[in-house]
Amino acid sequence: MKTRFQNAEIEAVNNLYAENHLYKAVCKIGPQLEAELTEFGLCPEECFAETQELLTVIAEKGEEVIPELQNLWLMKFNQYRRFDRHVNQEEVRKAVSIVFGFTILAVNTSRHPFYNFTLTWNLTCIVADNTPEGWSHTLDRIVSLQMPDGWFDRFVEEDPWDGNSHSEGSADKSGKRRKKTVTAKEKPLTIRYYRHGNKGIMARQRQRVDILYRKWTEWKWIDADTDPDDFDRLFEGQPRHCNIKWTGTSATLTILMQQLLEQDFIEKQTNCSAKHLVEKQFGKTPNSDRRRISKDIEEKISISILILDTSSPLPQRNARDDNEEDLSDAALYEVCQRQLRSTKCL
Known part of the structure; x- marks a missing residue:
């Protein structure tokens, strides 16, 4: 059985990534998969490193990676085949499929629809088109492993090699210098709403964003399982x-x-x-055709802007109780109408 990772490299990966969820997932069935590749061999540590490398390419390219997936498969296949040209090509295909399988497992943890749907589907099709018939059960074993929700999003946000042997500026196992995974310019921008220099305004703004979160969820504009902290970050102004x-x-x-x-x-x-x-932020195709939105949607857009405008007081349920706001659509839209009438009068 061939082994490209030497003992020192295996030990280094084991020490550095012992708590990494992807590494733990690889180790659960990695030894079994390695045993199945009787000629090629692919130890869990090398499998993990190869998967991390592919994930880094995906994180760098984002949506632009889709047309390159077939080439990425072929590049990995040719690279593996050069390790030992006497190895059965079917085993080489299986080895590449294992790496792509763990890549699918990782990107499917994303909460972003491009990664957990579009990219996952395209990666699965690449594997299906390039692996031996009857080998799909191995892919099923890989993608049925458990990974924390949002793991890949954290991988993208952070430099996945930071502080480790593959951090920026260090050499990888091929001797090449790795690039930092994602720069600020590559991350989608967010709305710069919060005024961090003023605690009073910040407190009111966070309260308004919390109300907006409840309204957008109520209107079914965002998924009901959206993390409130993720929603809050949409207004931070940081990529x-x-x-x-x-x-x-x-x-x-x-x-x-x-x-x-x-x-x-x-x-x-x-x-x-x-x-x-x-x-970039929502993974949707822009459409500014106003004929596509109803009067009800127009009113809800106006309500959304009203909610975020801290200079505009929100309606109260009871005039004697200034602490209880009336957040019904009707009450909020009435405030919007009053403001519109005042503007016209001016």
Whole structure:
């Protein structure tokens, strides 16, 4: 059985990544898979490193990786075949499939629809098209392993090699220098709403974002399982994937973002357009056709802007109780109408 990872490398990976969830998943069935590749051999540590390498390419390229998947498969196949040209090509295909299988397992943990649906589907098709007939049960064994929800999103947000033997500036097992996985420019922008220099305003803004989260969930514009912390980060103004699954229409999202970015309480940022947010942050196709949205949607967009505008008081349920806000759609839209009438009078 061939082994390209030497004992020192195996021990280094074991020590550095002992708590890594992907490494733990690989180790659960890695020895069994290695035993099945009687000629090629692929120890769990090498399998993990190869998977990390492929995940890094995906994190760097984002949506642009889709047309390159077949080439990535062939490059890995040719690389493995060069290790030992006497190894049965079917075993080489199986080895590549194992790496792609663990890659599917990892990206499917993402909360971003591009990764957990589009990319997962395309990776699965690549494996299905290139592996021996009857080998699908091995892929099923791999993708049925458990990984924490959102693991790949954290992989993208952080430098996956930071502080480890594969960190930026260190040599990988091929002797080449690795690039940092994702730069700030490659991450989608977020809305710069929060005023971090003023605690009073910040407190009111966070309260308004919490209300907006409840309304967008109530209107079924975002998935009910959206993490409130992820939603909060959408308004921080720092480049990042917020993992928010938009379940409304693309037209609603596009026009909502267009109107929101025009508001004085939103700080302007270079390249932070509605098109960028819709495509890169939410993984949707922009559509600014107003014929696609109903009067009810227009009212809800107005309500959303009202909620975020801390200079506009929200309606109260009871005039004698200033602490209880009336957050019904009807009450909120009435405030919007009053503001519109006041503006026209001016």
